[in-house]
Amino acid sequence: MLDRLAAKGRQRALGTVLNVEAVTPHMRRIRLGGAEIAAFVQGDGVDAPGAWVKLFIPSGEGRAYTLRAVDREAGTVLIDLVLHGERGDGPASMWAAQARVGDQVSIAGPRSGGFAPPGDTQxxxxxxxxxxxxxxxxxxxxxxxxxxxxxxxxxxxxxxxxxxxxxxxxxxxxxxxxxxxxxxxxxxxxxxxxxxxxxxxxxxxxxxxxxxxxxxxxxxxxxxxxxxxxxxxxxxxxxxxxx
Ligand SMILES: Cc1cc2nc3c(=O)[nH]c(=O)nc-3n(C[C@H](O)[C@H](O)[C@H](O)COP(=O)(O)OP(=O)(O)OC[C@H]3O[C@@H](n4cnc5c(N)ncnc54)[C@H](O)[C@@H]3O)c2cc1C
The missing domain is CATH 3.40.50.80 (Nucleotide-binding domain of ferredoxin-NADP reductase (FNR) module)
Known part of the structure; x- marks a missing residue:
């Protein structure tokens, strides 16, 4: 699988949760770091507008999330996850609600966010x-x-x-x-x-x-x-x- 991802210019990287922040009542921001994330953020496309990854939470389930920001120097990424539990929960939202520093998750990507305005866009x-x-x-x-x-x-x-x-x-x-x-x-x-x-x-x-x-x-x-x-x-x- 890693070869298949690499052929598409994508990687899978294991990361550690370094920080958890409540951006708003229903939005959790997690900062991921570690050696594999530091290598991941050096790759192409990670800072393209709207670029996203598949986030694999500790249970192994994967969901799509935008790379809200990448810090190439620090070797970290930020991901903002909506907590939608009030309207029916899902594993990613449930994990985000209780994510702790030290949790181990993986990301695979990056993939394009589809934002590609032609040159004449006004x-x-x-x-x-x-x-x-x-x-x-x-x-x-x-x-x-x-x-x-x-x-x-x-x-x-x-x-x-x-x-x-x-x-x-x-x-x-x-x-x-x-x-x-x-x-x-x-x-x-x-x-x-x-x-x-x-x-x-x-x-x-x-x-x-x-x-x-x-x-x-x-x-x-x-x-x-x-x-x-x-x-x-x-x-x-x-x-x-x-x-
Ligand atoms: C390219 C891409 C980028 C994305 N970027 C982000 C991002 O940066 N941040 C982010 O929070 N989400 C993002 N999403 C959406 C996220 O992948 C979905 O909301 C996902 O379903 C959440 O997984 P879950 O395990 O919490 O719920 P699931 O197991 O997928 O779904 C369980 C139940 O929850 C419901 N549900 C799922 N999401 C919501 C929601 N937002 N509000 C209400 N009900 C919901 C479903 O309808 C289902 O009934 C992105 C999706 C894509 C395709």
């Missing part, structure tokens, strides 16, 4: 839920002042809003999740959203049904394939969803 529309927030922050950190960005982020409460540091000309609209229908508020906002006539790029991630609805909508509005990235990050009622 505006960006980014939309997602709390699971997409680490990727949105990672994208934000990579942008320069030349691009205009509108971001729509659906969160479970005002306390889940986070700063999004960026050099770009950036506007965030925070939406509160309808607990019965995650992603609905994003759809309501974006289905009637006016788009500039200049060339732009749309990046979507979050609950799979909502992302799919938005993707179809923007395709129907004539957004070309290379100007649209859409990925379901999880699916309501389905464990270990893969888009």
């Amino acid at each position: 505006w960006l529309l980014l939309a997602g839920d709390t699971t997409a927030l680490p990727a949105i922050q990672s994208i934000a950190g990579a942008l320069d002042a030349s691009v205009q960005v509108e971001a729509y982020v659906e969160v479970n409460g005002v306390a889940e809003q986070q700063p999004i540091p960026t050099a770009a000309d950036w506007r965030t609209t925070w939406l509160l999740t309808d607990p019965d229908e995650p992603g609905r508020r994003l759809c309501q906002q974006l289905l009637h959203h006016p788009l500039p006539s200049e060339p732009g790029y749309i990046w979507l991630a979050g609950e799979a049904a909502a992302v799919r609805e938005l993707k179809l909508h923007f395709q129907e509005r004539g957004i070309e394939r290379h100007r649209l990235s859409a990925k379901g990050y999880w699916r309501m009622g389905s464990a270990d969803h893969r888009d």
Whole structure:
């Protein structure tokens, strides 16, 4: 398996939890380090905006998580995990809620976050839920002042809003999740959203049904394939969803 990963430019690295932080009431940030992680962060693609890995928790189960940040000098990575236990727990969320310094986990990757705006892009529309927030922050950190960005982020409460540091000309609209229908508020906002006539790029991630609805909508509005990235990050009622 290691050979197969290497052929794709990916590695699997064992790491130790060095730090656990409650970023918000429902977001845990873990810092991973150790010799294999230090080697992992020297590889290609780890700091591409929205890059992600498969995180294998101590039970051995694996789930997809964004590399929120990598520190090549320190040889560490940060991963932000949503605690979604109130709406049905999963092994990764349960582990994150009780993660301790010293826990051993592995990561495999990196894989592309799909963020690939063409060179003529003048505006960006980014939309997602709390699971997409680490990727949105990672994208934000990579942008320069030349691009205009509108971001729509659906969160479970005002306390889940986070700063999004960026050099770009950036506007965030925070939406509160309808607990019965995650992603609905994003759809309501974006289905009637006016788009500039200049060339732009749309990046979507979050609950799979909502992302799919938005993707179809923007395709129907004539957004070309290379100007649209859409990925379901999880699916309501389905464990270990893969888009
Ligand atoms: C490319 C990519 C990047 C991702 N990056 C991140 C990230 O940086 N941070 C992050 O927190 N998540 C991220 N996710 C989403 C994460 O992989 C899923 O939420 C995953 O299902 C969590 O695993 P689990 O073991 O907690 O739950 P699972 O065992 O997969 O699911 C158990 C139950 O929980 C429900 N569920 C899963 N996630 C949620 C949720 N967020 N809210 C409510 N119910 C949920 C499922 O519908 C299911 O009913 C990413 C996904 C992808 C594909």
